[in-house]
Amino acid sequence: MxxxxxxxxxxxxxxxxxxxxxxxxxxxxxxxxxxxxxxxxxxxxxxxxxxxxxxxxxxxxxxxxxxxxxxxxxxxxxxxxxNGGREPSSSPSSSPEPSEPPYHLSTGPSxxxxxxxxxxxxxxxxxxxxxxxxxxxxxxxxxxxxxxxxxxxxxxxxxxxxxxxxxxxxxxxxxxxxxxxxxxxxxxxxxxxxxxxxxxxxxxxxxxxxxxxPKPPTSPSASPxxxxxxxxxxxxxxxxxxxxxxxxxxxxxxxxxxxxxxxxxxxxxxxxxxxxxxxxxxxxxxxxxxxxxxxxxxxxxxxxxxxxxxxEDHTYSSSQSPTPKGSLSAHSHGQEVTVTEVKEEQKDFPLDASPPPSQLLQRRRLLWTKGHLRTPGDTLPLKKRRAGNLLVKEEEDEEMKEAAGSLLHLAGVRTGLNKNAQRACKVQKELKEEASD
DNA sequence: CCACAAATAAACAAAA
DNA sequence: TTTTTGTTTATTTGTG
Known part of the structure; x- marks a missing residue:
């Protein structure tokens, strides 16, 4: 190209x-x-x-x-x-405005x-x-x-x-x-x-x-x-x-x-x-x-x-997002769109395991559930495994586990998790994943 | 303060 | 060998 x-x-x-x-x-x-x-x-x-x-x-x-x-x-x-100004080095602009408008209120090359x-x-x-x-x-x-x-x-x-x-x-x-x-x-x-x-x-x-x-501004004229x-x-x-x-x-x-x-x-x-x-x-x-x-x-x-x-549809809400540790802000949690769209898209996905629609629907439903139950942090799909190692079945299992985990979270387990614990969980999870590889 | 997502920095390896 | 590409980990930043 x-x-x-x-x-x-x-x-x-x-x-x-x-x-x-x-x-x-x-x-x-x-x-x-x-x-x-x-x-x-x-x-x-x-x-x-x-x-x-x-x-x-x-x-x-x-x-x-x-x-x-x-x-x-x-x-x-x-x-x-x-605030590329964050970066120490070569920030092109110099005048640090004290009150910087949000992006959508200010544009420009810099x-x-x-x-x-x-x-x-x-x-x-x-x-x-x-x-x-x-x-x-x-x-x-x-x-x-x-x-x-x-x-x-x-x-x-x-x-x-x-x-x-x-x-x-x-x-x-x-x-x-x-x-x-x-x-x-x-x-x-x-x-x-x-x-x-x-x-x-x-x-x-x-x-x-x-x-x-973002929350709509207080001004009534600014619609979300x-x-x-x-x-x-x-x-x-x-x-x-x-x-x-x-x-x-x-x-x-x-x-x-x-x-x-x-x-x-x-x-x-x-x-x-x-x-x-x-x-x-x-x-x-x-x-x-x-x-x-x-x-x-x-x-x-x-x-x-x-x-x-x-x-209203919570479309934005948290995630079935494949968002790995730090990447994407796609917080689609499934919902109808996901159900249909992804299902279809799956077809052209060259992955070996392309489950029948019903299964996919099921899966999507699961994802949906996940999206509602899970905390985003749980989803971190670290793209750890090399491409091609992803099997849908495996994903489903993962999702099952994660959904279950989410339930636990919902039940309040999560509140006890500090960062280290989460990290530990993550590591554990990754180990599990690798094991299943 | 905490959790989280995203950005950033950096180390490092592999490929070209 | 150098540069680019790719992976990974750690840290920082902004937001709720």
Missing amino acids: GPVVMPPGKKAEGPSSGSVARGLSQLYQDTEAADLSLALSASLSRAEDEELTSLSWLHESTDLLTSLGHSGLRSVSPLQDA RKPPYSFSCLIFMAIEDAPSKRLPVKDIYGWILEHFPYFASAPTGWKNSVRHNLSLNKCFKKVDKDRSQSIGKGSLWSIDPDYRHNLIQALKKTPYHPYSPRL QQYHSPPLWPGSPLFRKNGGVLLQVPQRVIQHSSRVAAQGLFPVIRPLPLSPVSKRTTAVRSALGDYLTRGKNSLCSDSPPPSDDQQ
């Missing part, structure tokens, strides 16, 4: 139509954007007024936002760095992206036609789309690798022995865990270190939806393929369309009825939420709650 990154022009690939799109493009050029949010909001309103059947405008608006957000078109201050490394990697890989990338290209993608890293301390690459290694969601693909890509191998998304990544993205944590959904931005990123396949609404889709719909899921995640959602303007609005609003709310926060005060009320 040649150059990792999509050329800047790539996004134009969709049929560019609709005056809104044009307007946004215009906006893009004109922006000195003190009132960017206003302008966007205006575009949005126009979108509602016009019967646009094409969603390309959404693409463009997304691109616009991304550009503004990450390339610093915004005339906002050369922002206080995202701003650390709101995405966790897991998400970044996920996006990179998903954006690759072949859905697999060597680390180098992952770096490239990230650099391309998040210039922040260009000037960030080099440690981020280490973090990327660390994430790849540690996070079960990522799987090394055995290189085509015939075709060497140089050092290392290709990385792909483990279909079994893709959902978690999606969930992570879905939650798009604007507060980088906060896996949970702003934290539910879909995985928008330049050239996102989600956008290209789904008109940008993928993750705005009500869970139920996803569930219902999941039969197609065997072909991959995104096509599943694509067939969604996109017609209702309100839906588009919601999508965009959600996408633009942070921008809209920031400028004149009254602008989006009228927006209805997002269609995917994941919050």
